[in-house]
Amino acid sequence: MYRVSEIFTSVQGEGTYTGTPSAFVRLHGCSVGCPWCDTAYTWKLPPTEVPFENLLYSEPEAALLALADADTLAAWCDQQPAEHVVITGGEPLEQDLVPLLERIGQFVQVETSGTVFPATDTLSLIDWLTISPKFDMPGGLAVREEILHIASEIKMPVGRERDLEQLQELLNRLPTPHPPIWLQPLSQSPKATRLCIEAAAANGWLVSLQTHKGAGLR
Template identity: 40%
Template sequence: MLYKINEIFETLQGEGSFTGQPSIFIRLQGCPVGCSWCDTKHTWETKPDLAIPVNDLLAKSEESEHWSELSVDGIAKLFVEQNYQAKHVVITGGEPCMFDLTPLCAALESRGYSTQIETSGTFEVNTTEKCWVTVSPKVNMRGGYKVLSQAMQRANEIKHPVATEQHVDDLKALLAEHQVTDKQVYLQPISQKQRATELAINTCIENNWRLSVQVHKYIGIE
């Protein structure tokens, strides 16, 4: 199994249940969902002429559409070569669930890592039983993809971006449609603007949900 990767880096997880956890991020290339506020639009397309060697991928100093292809063993070997200390791996994108992530997560877990997937919920989640799945459901996006019941049921947490009351209404309708009542729900302001943050805070209090504020953006890390 080969995975198309936009970047691999070590940092702190800034969102959701694992906020503050040292983590290795694997950002996969490719996503057709089309979120208007996406902050990783450089991962949307997989252009064959932008494939680069792994060493060039690791040397990237800014966001780009360049990507490399790595096997499961290649990824695990790279972690050792880079002397990464974190034992938590976050697989994100792009849309990571366009890939079957079971081989990757199983291999990493067998080597002592915990795994987490961050997905839009618009593709079926194929992973190990132990993997922590964060569904950040994307409703009525440009790509026209629907949030799947399988993804909502597999989720360990629901982390929903919000800026307006409509976003809150969309989430409540989604939870009701898929009969999700036993998941931890996080609201995440789409920007650091006061209006979006206040909406998220008030809604969390009203519904006994939690706030996720993208700590990495406030402290200025990747």
């Protein structure tokens, strides 16, 4: 059974697939512990356990937890009009995604912190792997460098200069060409956004502005 926090259909607001109508499966739980996490309700608060059907009508960012098997989740995805499914969290790779991925018929994007290296059978079922690396977080988990070698895109949260330095140190160890590099300003603060724009312009990178939040979408 999968531990699920939210299911909803919206638009992907981040990275390469910005603007793509998508069915989102937000799985519960994350051991990374970022202090600025914008989905902390998936791992920080004691969740209220509800039947899976309740997630269909839940308020955004409610600290809910439902258990669902792969067939139930894949059937929900299949009922959505979107041809793009985003499996996110929390940290989705802390759960075994294979049974779910085997059943989903749409294009599947998985968003991960890069702290878990999935098994080969998981990787072969993912169409687009978004790595959003998190360094020096309270959970004490290291970013697995080998997962960065297979990233479809790298989406780096940036709040200060040190984040850019850590990204550059990481990229220096990876083969070129790199996948698309997106800088995502933390909390969309003007200072972080300016930092991202300047670094993206200087390095040929891109800026991810979480457009769904600007539009007031989930």
